[in-house]
Amino acid sequence: MTVLPLALAQFVASYAATTMTVAVSAIAADLGTTVLGVQTAITLFTLTMASLMVPGSKLTDVLGRKRCFVAGLVVYGAGALLASAAPGPGLLILGYSLLEGIGSALMIPPIYILVTVTSSDVGTRARRFGVVSGAGALGAAAGPLVGGLVTTWFGWRASFLLQVLLVGWIVLLARRVTEPPRPPGRPRFDVAGAVLSAAGLFFVVFGVLQSGTYGWFVSRADFVVGGVVLLPAGGLSPLWLFAGIGAGILALFFAQVRARERAGGVPLVPSALFRDRVTGLGLLTQHVQWLVLQGSFFVIAVFLQQVRGYDAIETGLMLLPATIGILGSSAAAGRMARRHSQRRLIRGGFVLAIAGLALVLALVRVDSGVASAVPGLFLLGAGVGIMLTASVNLVQSRCPDSAQGDISGVSRCVSNLGSSVGTALAGSVLAGAPRPGGTSFALALATLGIAAVAGLVAAVLLPRPGAGAPAPG
Template identity: 60%
Template sequence: MGTAESTLASRAARAPILPLALAQFVCSFAGTSTNVAITPIAKDLGTTVSGVQTAITVFTLTMAALMIPGSKLTDILGRKRCFVLGLFIYGAGALLTSLAQGLPAMITGYSLLEGVGSALLIPPVYILVTVSHRDVRSRAKFFGIVSGAGGLGAAAGPLVGGLITSSISWRATFGLQLVLVLLIVWLARSITDTPVARPRPTFDVEGAVLSAAGLVLVVIGLLETRTYGWFVSRADFSIGGVVILPKGSMSPVWLYFAAGAAFLVWFLGHLRRRERRGRAVLVSLRMFSRRAANLGMATQFAQWMSMQGCFFVVSVYLQQVRHFDAITTGLILTPATAGILASSAAAQRLASRRTQRTLIIAGFVLASSGMLLLLVLVRPHNDILLTVPGTLAFGLGVGVMLTASVNLVQSAFPARDQGEISGLSRSVSNLGSTFGTAMAGSVLVAAGIHLKDGRDFGAALLVLLVFTLLGLAAAVFIPRERAATGATALTHIE
């Protein structure tokens, strides 16, 4: 009987992983598949490439602004309810975008509805995995599946999106997202969740506004680096027709950063005041009290920056220098995808043999080695197969460290804090993704994206490598883990 009950419990724990992994896949896929269809979308909707890029930017901004508030809502509405609600909103956005006849409809559907849906459904994915598996090793297996699905979605986005756009239409890409969302809603019936606590916590509206304002301004600053550069402004910065900073002066991106930082400092002060009064807050300050979790989030930032930035740079190189189309570019990136999937699939086995700290360090070493191989081996006239060692090593490293970092951060807090830490962790990862593409894009734009001899590509990749090594340095300072004291231990971190 004991064996039968154990088997049933194991099956019950595994049941939700498919809808959760598919949800992560869809959101990651949406973030990269649209990039290869910018020109067809602009032509079909009667707008400009800049207009479509604006829609993509607003999608990023919406997620950045709402990830933490969306996570807090899981404590108020319930994890499964938030997950399903996010799916319905996301699906409505995909449907509207697939039928869009102009840019405003696309911004409403893709940028706003899909952005809001992502902010609601992504935090429950990580919360449900954490609370469903009580020890770090079993979590590693399922975080590996989710991380692998996310990596697959990000890497497959250009290939699948390019293939569908070329053979059918860009609208079919959003139609595919809608079909997957409906499938996930049906599969989500298998998800079980604990009842919402009574009385329900209140929602910190002022905190949500302050955090959203701060994050939005930071993200806008990152995205504006492509226009103005990081230090010296490449163009006049005007407000209402009045030139505030002329070309050649300080880049205005630092004004955005300063304003964003001011709002975030205001946000922290707001949290401190409310906690002293015993009132509900958007994020408890104790979420910043664990050294291991803080360093884990620093590694998450570096990992997502490295992954998204590297995929962006390599894709630009392959299309601008080697003149490959989107489909071929996606195929060339397949070794990276395979590496992510292979190392993610081995996550549980690796976690049973090595600590999360060791795995994060190993992942950074592998990813850095892959980037170095790309810098050394890839040349404009070399055999394209020489990209395989670098992209494969990079993918293996990313898969190892993504899973381990998520496991480290989520496992550092008990079940009651999972709503807060999940949103904070996802927000950090989202900022890392944005920072990676903004940094890489800024370097390429500074060089005019000529890339005739690959030097600009190398410069961008070298900048990303420096930040990857900084992530490795943060990983080295993660506290060493104690031996597990029991199968139900929530954390093994000192």
């Protein structure tokens, strides 16, 4: 099996999640809407993808891994084509927010499932995960730079057309993707569980995204619905209202899972998956890794643009050392996996990432030179690249092939939630500052550093290799 189409698909999905940020003003002016309207479309894309990741992963057991992957590509490409021709915000939301979000939820889980079930050993699997993780990180890092270049030279619609061309190429390459035969019999899809999990995750992620506007604890503004102030400024942040609703729905989802298991049925996700210590801690490290990566990129990008006055292209070039660090460590993932346990690699990755954040805090100032950011950003990228590959390998390898549809969706959902929390956490710290400046950005990076330390603690708590039984399928 060739890993190229899988890596390219992850690149496109990550690219789409970050490239829109540099084209917001151009899209708003062209479509006759506001910046807030375009940001709403970006938020809906994040919500759609995060909400449907677990049901999308489970569909791989029903439709087949390769078939689900190709179907996701087709839906995603159709969405990008619609968005490129959008005459107004409505079609943009349909194409970008909904169809690209649904396509991402269908195609991303099979990427990790196919890598796992077609790799014969840990080293091969680590090498392939390194390629996929590197492509995803490259897409996220290159999104603002490439998006800025394409938007400046050809217009924002060309960025969507570029995605259409890439997706068409990936569909052709996907013909060479093979998958092991599935066990006889097709499991029934748990529709009720899919609805409950999607609704619960929607409200949780939506609540987290509100923190940038209202804050995490005390609301910075009135929360108004239909002209009625539901939560006044100075009171509890609406984040907790939506997160509470989401948590309540997810509690119903877990109750439904247990009830379905007691009745002898197959739930959307088996409850035993969440009782495995290695899986739980591995998922936690994944969440923190994406939180630190996306949060750091957000803080540094905003610092460069607001304080130093850089444009999107200059910002993307400044982030290049982190991208090189990610790609370099991802390329070495196979060799590192043969020499060290995944547990040790995750710990080492966190140590490097924390050191990178510390160097950025120590060396980068409002008036410091370009070279001051290079050592810290490189270490940050190298650390993230090491632990991203190791965590995915640890979690996916923990489950048998029959449970890959279960763990892949949960893993991707946890990672997406980490990205959302990282950006929202960093944004809320910056928004809460009395005025933009070096101190507020240092505080935001320090907050992310504390989160990285918490991730390191979770990595330290991971049992030694071979401890405990594998997660049940």
